[in-house]
Amino acid sequence: MKKTPFRRRFLTSISVLATLAAAASVTPTAQANDRLIELSKSNENWVMPGRTYDADNYSPMAQINTENVKELRPAWSFSDGVLNGHEGAPLVVNGKMFINGPFPNRTYALELDNPGKIVWEHNPKQSASARAVACCDVVNRGLAYWPGDGKTPALIFKNQLDGHLVAMNAETGQTYWEIENADIKVGATETQAPYVVKDEVLTGTSGAELGVRGYVTAYDVRTGEKKWRAYATGSDKDLLLAKDFNIHNPQYGQANLGQTTWEGDEWKIGGGTNWGWYAFDPGTNLVYFGTGNPAPWNATMRPGDNKWTMTIFGRDVDTGEAKFGYQKTPHDEWDYAGVDVMMLSEQKDSTGKLRKLLTHPDRNGIIYTVDRENGDLVSAHKIDDTVNWVKHVDMKTGIPIRDPEYATYMDHKGRDICPAAMGYHNQGFDSYDPQKQIFLLGANHICMDWEPFMLPYRAGQFFVGATLSMYPGPKGNRQAAEGLGQIKAYNAITGEIKWDKMERFAVWGGTMSTAGNLVFYGTLDGFLKARDTRTGELLWKFKLPSGVVGYPITYEHKGVQYVAIYYGVGGWPGVGMVFDLEDPSAGLGAVGAFKNLQRYTKQGGGVFVFSLGGHGPYDDPKVGEYDVN
Amino acid sequence: MKKTPFRRRFLTSISVLATLAAAASVTPTAQANDRLIELSKSNENWVMPGRTYDADNYSPMAQINTENVKELRPAWSFSDGVLNGHEGAPLVVNGKMFINGPFPNRTYALELDNPGKIVWEHNPKQSASARAVACCDVVNRGLAYWPGDGKTPALIFKNQLDGHLVAMNAETGQTYWEIENADIKVGATETQAPYVVKDEVLTGTSGAELGVRGYVTAYDVRTGEKKWRAYATGSDKDLLLAKDFNIHNPQYGQANLGQTTWEGDEWKIGGGTNWGWYAFDPGTNLVYFGTGNPAPWNATMRPGDNKWTMTIFGRDVDTGEAKFGYQKTPHDEWDYAGVDVMMLSEQKDSTGKLRKLLTHPDRNGIIYTVDRENGDLVSAHKIDDTVNWVKHVDMKTGIPIRDPEYATYMDHKGRDICPAAMGYHNQGFDSYDPQKQIFLLGANHICMDWEPFMLPYRAGQFFVGATLSMYPGPKGNRQAAEGLGQIKAYNAITGEIKWDKMERFAVWGGTMSTAGNLVFYGTLDGFLKARDTRTGELLWKFKLPSGVVGYPITYEHKGVQYVAIYYGVGGWPGVGMVFDLEDPSAGLGAVGAFKNLQRYTKQGGGVFVFSLGGHGPYDDPKVGEYDVN
């Protein structure tokens, strides 16, 4: 059809411009990290979660746009042979796609020119006991890439559920090095995507539901050597607090709090794991991420503010030192683990001053924007007006003004608390459209009843201490157990919700937006959807084999813009299906909340790749055929 | 785009004509079986394996044709939550699709108007020990449908791996009745699609690799009551031989042979299971099917012709009585289990006489055509000229003239035997294009070395007695372990191979052909392909999530022609992948033969549905959205 002229047009516009732009950004120092930055800016790649260090899941591509998105069709697909939740997204680098699945964390490299042949596979043997200590399905959120430096080959990094961090040769898939970062015997696992910055690979851990004390560690990409480790709780030394920690915002708290806001040695089993996403600003040299919930969930068992769980950290990437830390939910009573995505933007604040910002839709139902140079709180709005545990955030102190009606404590059953423990936002990687200055949020709309109970700490065992019942928020349909999610367009300066739409289930995986005025996201019931970023109008959708808990990416190959997404329902909302549970309070309450999900989708796992008209590598059906024909 | 006029055009040509044709064929007696025949002829349905009782996997639809097949795109997809090989195909009846997977044999009903919501699910609990006695992955080949009669509701039938035959209410998915047809404790399982004829549901068993003596049983669709059972070995009474059995072809053998061609009581553990496909001719009132290999594989352990294993049977469907039986491979020495598909056609034989034929591409590498009224052998050609165990079939006696060089027996290692135990044809459901009078064969191209060993019979344990090594046939690439399959267009009267093409791997699932001059088939490495039936030219392909071991179907819905196919690699060729085996002789030699398959595809499981341009239920993206929006 109109394939060739169509492609040519884009080759001479979008992609050439992109190449020029990339070339212009090359700095004379040819560090591997600079090359990673270059690569991240090319439309042909998607080298890290969030696309660039801005972690905004935004692509300047517009080949697919609101006019033609109706023509989007699958170009090819790939099942990775594993069920369970497929979170995150593949990476695309230099004409290859790198795919990583949930436990047992198989990794595949596919050639974009002929994805029907697997270039390499990395299939680790892991102890099945890792499965038993994973809190929320046996997910994995993706890979990291380091471009090599001539001496050391290009590397792909993954975390395994069993706590191993593995560096693989990007060309061959062979293990380059493999170290132990978390010990499943004490309940620590890894589900996170590692993150490469400046020849270091960063990773956190999982396990706060088993009382695991969180830490983030930086390893030398070339050798696996530990560079620094920063804990979420404990002494200032363990926490790697900079001397001038929170100098700009002393009201957030400064020295000693990692121990004094805990009773006795409880900080040793106090959670604060980081298993979410990172962002990096080469200007501030800070890496940004959130620490998660304190342990156990039963708040009565841990008097104190429980610092520095639930904290947005800005840490110097070379030393690990924390320059600022803002605890969003002191003394968490609801499991509002704050590891959610950090999206970087430059915007004028309400006074008209251009600022370097970090925006973070938190699980507690508040979306925070801070000045990423110093941690100043710029805005803090409710993701949805149904958030009720907190009245508002005091902008001077940063303190959430709690509504005691929704407190949780022993011998008391909290009811109708919004958000539920799953948060109004969780592990989804959202996007920011810098042209329109709006954040596209995939949100949950789930509330809960919560009743704590006492339990002893035993290393390697679950240490939660609460019974939950979860159900749709006030805007959903509690009768039908539907209306558990939203998609929202949000302005972080004005607090305006430009538009929002209810979804049947949580928009668990996040969003990706493009200069084509499109926001893409997957749904738990198995659709990839495209809406007009400006109006929210649903323009297109496709029924994937299984529900989505990852986020879409987009890349260009041979002049064609592709959109790729993992399918494979799971994660916390999918535990009922994944482990065949029926008691509504099982899966920490997720089984009840998502009891209807099984009426819409079943397990699966793999990647789907779309393009306009479905054009792609097999337009010529001879590609990839057995030789002799 | 051009959607509406395009659809209208077909509504007023193909589909209306089809409706008229269907109406014309309605007979005054409104038996449920007549309704099934009617339904089977409508383009909107695919109510049984093979589409109609002719079992020719041929559709008169031509909306998708050689001109426009390049525009074929996925319209929707569905993962059924189970890995393992997905054989057979879904059924489509009255606007619903019925999907059935491998063990644990979950069944789903989807509405074609909004397949994103599951209408019902039937999720049986089965003993995991069924898995341990399945010979060749834990596959299932599909469902049967009975249209109901006002008193008894429409029913869907499935066989479970654990030997149960289940009738489900087609509207609700509730179990209507459930009986035991095979006992896993003695090694008997079920992988076959049941078959509905005249208010009876027929089913065989699996397990000849565990010495299971085969039988076919007819049950009353309304009650599950046993009507008749016919064994493959034993007394004439057990065999249900008609008084005039083989009257037209006494040279095939007649009375008493079910016991006298065995030593002692070996017929009791002699195999001859039927786990393949059926066809039915309302004119002859005969149902046609093949019995499989004798047990054990070690031929030295069972002196004799081992009747009536390896036999094409024509049985009266009301009484079960065999009118004819033709044993293709007496005293099998190679596991050439003859359960392959039976395709019915009416063609002029070489003398110009119009005859009712049955064509059967046998695992032994010969494609047989018999007169289905009396069992006369009409033709018997080699599927490929590399077949070497047999020189030719004597057309007078029906005897295969063996080449003793390729015999197998104790204390001898047979080498370079073609076909291998997997056959040049196996469980694939092939198609016949009546306009062109050609059969479209999905073939294997695999040879072997074979060395028998002695072993005792223990009920419920594997009873094979041979060590195999399998590899590509002479036309393949043994070095690369590729070139293991073929697709062939065959004329059963002249024996002419109109065209053939090599494939990288076995074409395991079969073919479907249409009046659009197209033959569709899936490949083990995960493509759905379309070729020009006339020339074999590859016109289009799509990369599915996982390899294919089922066959495509086609149906019309709201004026749009769809093509649907299961993906999900497995079956015997996939056992290495499915059970993570590495020893090349494991999986009875399949692991070695298909060692490269894992470089192309991974496990998965579900259905893909295609249409021109990918148009379908979600052209309007509002369809299936959460209500309030």
Next chain:
Amino acid sequence: MKWTSLISSAAGLSVAAGLTLFTAPVAMAAYDGTHCKAPGNCWEPQPGYPEQGIGSKYDPHHDPKELAKQQEAEDQMDERNAKRVRYFKSWGQFIYDVNKIPSGPK
């Protein structure tokens, strides 16, 4: 190996000449399927191999108890199925678990 090929081509010739159909087996001729005792009964031992397995070095030593197990299992299934069907036909309710099927009249 060599003798196998020689004999097999000889056998091929004899078939082409239309001989040996439904005739007694030729001693020591390679088994090619063409030397039939009766219609549909054409097996011969491989040259040098016993006519009978039982008692020979290739005796499979079958245990009659094992050989009987399949029929026993089938009979038991039949019996359970008959109970299910009988009750279903009488009462219109299908009960899979035979222990739960009431054993009343009708």
Next chain:
Amino acid sequence: MKWTSLISSAAGLSVAAGLTLFTAPVAMAAYDGTHCKAPGNCWEPQPGYPEQGIGSKYDPHHDPKELAKQQEAEDQMDERNAKRVRYFKSWGQFIYDVNKIPSGPK
């Protein structure tokens, strides 16, 4: 339940009035986060609940041995990792199994 609401709206008022920030906790006021002992240290017990868990009816009775296990595990991993990295940096070959790492010089 009723008193919780009453008190919480009172606390809301006091915040709006700009009071009580970084002041000592008000006895028996519902915990709303605004009564801070020091910057970043604002926890209070729920009304009627003990200031301290240990020794109270909500004592978690932690076993110091259990509490020490995580650090022990981390130290052991660190040690094994250090061996791996040391050998890798010296010899260019990565050996995961620490028992197989040669303990030679360099």
